[in-house]
Amino acid sequence: xxxxxxxxxxxxxxxxxxxxxxxxxxxxxxxxxxxxxxxxxxxxxxxxxxxxxxxxxxxxxxxxxxxxxxxxxxxxxxxxxxxxxxxxxxxxxxxxxxxxxxxxxxxxxxxxxxx
Amino acid sequence: xxxxxxxxxxxxxxxxxxxxxxxxxxxxxxxxxxxxxxxxxxxxxxxxxxxxxxxxxxxxxxxxxxxxxxxxxxxxxxxxxxxxxxxxxxxxxxxxxxxxxxxxxxxxxxxxx
Numbered sequence: 001x002x003x004x005x006x007x008x009x010x011x012x013x014x015x016x017x018x019x020x021x022x023x024x025x026x027x028x029x030x031x032x033x034x035x036x037x038x039x040x041x042x043x044x045x046x047x048x049x050x051x052x053x054x055x056x057x058x059x060x061x062x063x064x065x066x067x068x069x070x071x072x073x074x075x076x077x078x079x080x081x082x083x084x085x086x087x088x089x090x091x092x093x094x095x096x097x098x099x100x101x102x103x104x105x106x107x108x109x110x111x112x113x114x115x
Numbered sequence: 116x117x118x119x120x121x122x123x124x125x126x127x128x129x130x131x132x133x134x135x136x137x138x139x140x141x142x143x144x145x146x147x148x149x150x151x152x153x154x155x156x157x158x159x160x161x162x163x164x165x166x167x168x169x170x171x172x173x174x175x176x177x178x179x180x181x182x183x184x185x186x187x188x189x190x191x192x193x194x195x196x197x198x199x200x201x202x203x204x205x206x207x208x209x210x211x212x213x214x215x216x217x218x219x220x221x222x223x224x225x226x227x228x
Contacts, residue, residue: 004158033215042220043159043205056215091158104151104216106158 002026006092006107014115018080021110023092024073033104034067034077035091043091049075082114119208121219129227134178134193136222138206141187148189149207149216150180159205165189176200201226 005024013019025032033048047057052069060067064083069075079086089111093104122137140146147166151159163174170182176199180191191204203223207216 043218045215045217048215093158103161103164104159106160108156108158 004092004094004105004107006090006110008110009108010111010113012113012115013082015083016081017114018078019082019086019112019114021077021090021092021112023075023077023107025075025092025094026105027073029094029096029105030072031095032069032075033093033095034075035093037089037091037109038087046077046090079112082112084114087112087114119206119217119219121204121206121222123222124220125223125225127225127227128196130198131195134191134196134200134224136191136204136206136224138180138189138191138219139187140189140206140208142208147209148180148182149209150174150178150189150191151205151207151218153203153205153221155202162191162204196224196226198226198228200224 004026007022011019030051034046036044036046044059046059047067048055049069052072065079067077077090089109091106091109093106095104119140126136128134149164150162152162153159162178163172163180165172165182171179173179178191178193180189182189201224203221205221206219209216
C-alpha cells in the first residue's frame, strides 16, 4: 500500500490567499484525521471523519478553516483567507476500527508558510 | 480535564547510553497508551501501544514502555541509544470509548557520538 498521501508537501503563499491541502487515506480505512503541528502548540487535532462524515470539528480554529471528505479516498482542508499565524505543518492520518486501540497512519505532512 | 504530559521537551544522551522519555497521564479510568516517533520531515509512526494486556510493551527498534497505573505513567526506554534514534517522540492517550488520540507535546531526542 502507498500509505497516506498528502499534497502539496510545501506551500508558500501570501496572506489573504486561499490554500487547499489534499489527502488520500489508505484504502479501506474508515477514519480520517487532520492535525496541525506547530512549535508552540504541538500536535493539534483539527477535525476527523468517520465514513466520510465529519464527527468532531471543534479543533478547527475559526471559520476560515473548512474540511471536506467527498468520498472515501479523498479529503481537503481549505484555509480562506490565509494568515501568517496559519503557518504550520498539516498532517492527515487515517485508521480503522476502534480509535482507542487502533494505529493511526500519518502522511508526510504539508508544510504551509503564509507570508 | 484528562491530559497527557511529556516531561522534558528535549533530551540528549550519548550513543550507547540508556534512553528514558517520560510520559504521564491524568485519567480516572485506565487509558490506552501509545508512543509515536517522528523523524525529520516525516509523519508520525507507531512505536508501540498498550491496550490493557501486558504492562510491559515491546516496540520496534528496541524500544519498550511500561504501564504503571499507580504512577499514571508510561515511560519509554531503550537500553542503548543509537544515532538513528534521534527524532521527536510523542506519547498519546485515548481515554474512553471510540475517541481520538490526545498527543503530548513531544520530546526531541538527540544522540551524541
